[in-house]
Amino acid sequence: MENYRDLPLELFEKAEVNLDEKEHIAKPSLTAFQDGWIRLKKNKAAVVSLFILILIFLFAVFGPIFSSYDYAKTDYHHTFQLPSREHIFGTDQFGRDQFARIWYGTRISLLIAFAAACLDIFVGVTYGAVSALAGGKVDAVMQRIIEILVGIPSLIIIILLMMVMPAGIGTIIIAMSITGWVNMARLVRAQILKLKSQEFVLAARILGTNSRKIILKHLIPNTMGVIVINTMFTIPSAIFTEAFLSFIGIGLSEPRASLGVLINNGYQVLHNFPHLLIYPAIVIVLIMVCFSILGDGLRDALDPRMRK
Amino acid sequence: MGKILQVENLHVEIKTELGRIQAVRGVSFDLDKKETVAIVGESGSGKTITVKSVMQLLPSTGSITEGSVRLEGKELTTLSEKEMLKIRGSDISMIFQDPMTSLNPTMTVGNQIVEVLKNHRKDLSRDEMKRRAIEIIDLVGISNPETRFKQYPHQLSGGMRQRIIIAIALACDPKVLIADEPTTALDVTIQAQILDLMKELQEKINTSIIIITHNLGVVANIADRVYVMYGGKIVENGSVEDIFYHPQHPYTKGLLAAVPKLHEKTDKLFTILGTPPDLTDPPKGCPFAARCLYTLKVCRQYPPAFTPFENHHESACWLHDPRAKRMISEVRNAG
Amino acid sequence: MGKYILKRILYLFITLLIIITATFFLMKRLPGTPFDSERFSQMPPQQQKQLLEKYGLDQPVSVQYLKYLNNLIHGDLGVSFFYTGRTVKDVIFGRIWPSVLIGLQAVLLGLAVGLTLGIIAAWKHNSGIDYFTMILAVLGVSVPNFVVAALLQYYVGLKWGILPVAFWGTWAHSVLPSIALSFGATAMFARFIRTEMLDVLEQDYIITARAKGLNQFQVLMAHAVRNSIIPVVTILGPIVVNLLTGSLAVESIFSVPGIGSLFVESIKSNDYATIMGLTIFYSAFYILVVMIVDILYSVIDPRIRIQGNKDE
Numbered sequence: 019m020e021n022y023r024d025l026p027l028e029l030f031e032k033a034e035v036n037l038d039e040k041e042h043i044a045k046p047s048l049t050a051f052q053d054g055w056i057r058l059k060k061n062k063a064a065v066v067s068l069f070i071l072i073l074i075f076l077f078a079v080f081g082p083i084f085s086s087y088d089y090a091k092t093d094y095h096h097t098f099q100l101p102s103r104e105h106i107f108g109t110d111q112f113g114r115d116q117f118a119r120i121w122y123g124t125r126i127s128l129l130i131a132f133a134a135a136c137l138d139i140f141v142g143v144t145y146g147a148v149s150a151l152a153g154g155k156v157d158a159v160m161q162r163i164i165e166i167l168v169g170i171p172s173l174i175i176i177i178l179l180m181m182v183m184p185a186g187i188g189t190i191i192i193a194m195s196i197t198g199w200v201n202m203a204r205l206v207r208a209q210i211l212k213l214k215s216q217e218f219v220l221a222a223r224i225l226g227t228n229s230r231k232i233i234l235k236h237l238i239p240n241t242m243g244v245i246v247i248n249t250m251f252t253i254p255s256a257i258f259t260e261a262f263l264s265f266i267g268i269g270l271s272e273p274r275a276s277l278g279v280l281i282n283n284g285y286q287v288l289h290n291f292p293h294l295l296i297y298p299a300i301v302i303v304l305i306m307v308c309f310s311i312l313g314d315g316l317r318d319a320l321d322p323r324m325r326k
Numbered sequence: 327m328g329k330i331l332q333v334e335n336l337h338v339e340i341k342t343e344l345g346r347i348q349a350v351r352g353v354s355f356d357l358d359k360k361e362t363v364a365i366v367g368e369s370g371s372g373k374t375i376t377v378k379s380v381m382q383l384l385p386s387t388g389s390i391t392e393g394s395v396r397l398e399g400k401e402l403t404t405l406s407e408k409e410m411l412k413i414r415g416s417d418i419s420m421i422f423q424d425p426m427t428s429l430n431p432t433m434t435v436g437n438q439i440v441e442v443l444k445n446h447r448k449d450l451s452r453d454e455m456k457r458r459a460i461e462i463i464d465l466v467g468i469s470n471p472e473t474r475f476k477q478y479p480h481q482l483s484g485g486m487r488q489r490i491i492i493a494i495a496l497a498c499d500p501k502v503l504i505a506d507e508p509t510t511a512l513d514v515t516i517q518a519q520i521l522d523l524m525k526e527l528q529e530k531i532n533t534s535i536i537i538i539t540h541n542l543g544v545v546a547n548i549a550d551r552v553y554v555m556y557g558g559k560i561v562e563n564g565s566v567e568d569i570f571y572h573p574q575h576p577y578t579k580g581l582l583a584a585v586p587k588l589h590e591k592t593d594k595l596f597t598i599l600g601t602p603p604d605l606t607d608p609p610k611g612c613p614f615a616a617r618c619l620y621t622l623k624v625c626r627q628y629p630p631a632f633t634p635f636e637n638h639h640e641s642a643c644w645l646h647d648p649r650a651k652r653m654i655s656e657v658r659n660a661g
Numbered sequence: 662m663g664k665y666i667l668k669r670i671l672y673l674f675i676t677l678l679i680i681i682t683a684t685f686f687l688m689k690r691l692p693g694t695p696f697d698s699e700r701f702s703q704m705p706p707q708q709q710k711q712l713l714e715k716y717g718l719d720q721p722v723s724v725q726y727l728k729y730l731n732n733l734i735h736g737d738l739g740v741s742f743f744y745t746g747r748t749v750k751d752v753i754f755g756r757i758w759p760s761v762l763i764g765l766q767a768v769l770l771g772l773a774v775g776l777t778l779g780i781i782a783a784w785k786h787n788s789g790i791d792y793f794t795m796i797l798a799v800l801g802v803s804v805p806n807f808v809v810a811a812l813l814q815y816y817v818g819l820k821w822g823i824l825p826v827a828f829w830g831t832w833a834h835s836v837l838p839s840i841a842l843s844f845g846a847t848a849m850f851a852r853f854i855r856t857e858m859l860d861v862l863e864q865d866y867i868i869t870a871r872a873k874g875l876n877q878f879q880v881l882m883a884h885a886v887r888n889s890i891i892p893v894v895t896i897l898g899p900i901v902v903n904l905l906t907g908s909l910a911v912e913s914i915f916s917v918p919g920i921g922s923l924f925v926e927s928i929k930s931n932d933y934a935t936i937m938g939l940t941i942f943y944s945a946f947y948i949l950v951v952m953i954v955d956i957l958y959s960v961i962d963p964r965i966r967i968q969g970n971k972d973e
Binding site for chain 1: 928
């Protein structure tokens, strides 16, 4: 290193020292949600998925309105039409416009999935929260019950229920919820137990906060993350289950449409008219993929350990 | 005595999402045979990256942008990975901080020692390797070595695991042993035992040791010479006595002052205010300028050169410059 | 350890009992009789009564239930209503072999492809292969298995004519169904081991291994993979569920004479006895697998198998 022989003497005077600067902390602090939202936005795949889902949702709600055809209207002069300007997704063996049918079916599928998810949340969160907050013997008994229920393969129960109850949308929703809440209950219970034992709850108690406030201000916001993420995965699962049931013939049936019914229909005539299978298949795959990516993205975004 | 290891003007960069971190900015040090050198500094000073560069164990985001590393005269920075593999574990070994996580939990400790032998001592038979491994387990002070050989890491205590880690490092009689905070994760009583073990083994195997630590007690216990690092640079180096009893650099003085002394009564513990510099945009001048209590204007703009003191003792600080001394005396005379 | 196994076996029986009971009473609520309704309604009332008596269907439900349980313990699953004259047990075991074959092949395929992809994806994190594997994993769990099966059948079977389209006969007939069935499992294995590996690769013992002078491959196999593969056992439960449900659709689409398609047929023909039998069979199988998996995990992870003995 050079010796800097030519430096002016003034440089060797004392510099001004700012003591406050020294304690400066680099980044501003954010709440968990703000931080999570920012991180989620960085995840391009998740953002695109969210966008696609919103698009699909809008189509499902408004799509059939824009089509000039009714989803159930048959037209035997125009059966098995390939996609054209008249019929954007073609027609089926009854001459029904597929565009209207697919969006109507999506609407039904999404409705079923969301309703089932809501029931899951309602029953599951309540059960899990009560179990975790009550603690002691009550918790132990409720836990045992869950452990047994978890061992039951849910699809079988759903199939049986579907056979016994009158066919219809309500039936499917109830059947899926009867087995679906268990997982949510487990997760919620685990999360609340974890939070209960953490130090900030202890701190709040020491500071004199009453129990109700603790639950509202601390437990619920931190459990929301778990609930939301789990829902992101139960919805596609519900869509799949409904489609599966319809495919093997015990879900919804004609003339009602759902994605499962449409795919089943498309399968029957697959060898001649693949478009009847492919379009509803694309929609269902898109929905499931996007929920999956969004769910993963949310999980990563809300995980405090991944904070940079 | 010939120099075993010579590091000259080492510059290391790490690419991160936040930018390029200049983690090591022109570090030079050397190591004699059977010597123990301590590198002291806070987290973020660059000490771990420096020694990882010696072993060419930088993460994929890191690279040596300038400088040389020579082991017994042989240049290491230009070696291929294949050639480097022969050196790691046999000529130069490294042990890390946390013994609880540094061992493979699904492999017996004996096999983890045999693994390094298999890699470098292919001349030995399997039985010979096993015997040597058991010998080494005994050497590091673990009783019942044959039984321990077959055990898994979770069956050993923290101190024992660290001994095994030392055993693995010394299995092939390395010329240099690098120890990165080897005692930080251990209880105080075990710390002393491990340091004693290292000294004992150094005698037996004739190995040179580089020990990284932020604990001055460890330095006093085991080191011959000390390098003090801050902000990616070496700010002072010298023998242990010189550093402890005649520290020249304000940072070194600060470190020593921060160690609480039993016999002194104080109300407040001394700390050096502030935080280490951001190395994505490193300070132009002296790295310590922002936190130093004696900062001069020149300190912020130009990096100081090393001023030599007696006995291979050096310190890089503008306060040693005659011009600074003149300014201080002028101020004193004026006031 | 022994206590734990006993507890699990107890749970197994309780769960099975609940399933059997629930299924039994649900089945009884189904309208009509299990017999071919046309033929049945054409029979004279005397014969109808005889038929009902023969199958014990004239008794009060609770009595029927107890009789059923009793038969169950003796391994008697009743008589199929659809395949008149054959016992449910015979029907099930007569068709079990194709399902076993396809199931096993699907699992093996899933393990081979899934684990390999997942390991490589984690090893070359953020590279082309990593993104490809992630996309595959997402698709694998999002595309419904019946869609995959239908598409495979159409393109590979029909249009390109490479493999048989449907039915059973040679080993070649099992290829497409196995592939279709393995999609979900492959995706699950790949995704899981990728996550595990990424975690393991951050661990300190990996860098200890590198410091020993081991090359990348040695570090990967002896240290990274070794630690990542043990937890894979834990997802065998969900994998089995995936295969069981998948087999229903896949076997139907490919007309494979297995118990998956048997289940679907029984539903369509209201063959209660067979439905009951299959439900019990599936449930017992699933619960057994979960139990074995749990026990297996505690055996192969040395940290759980051997309790630490840490004297200094």
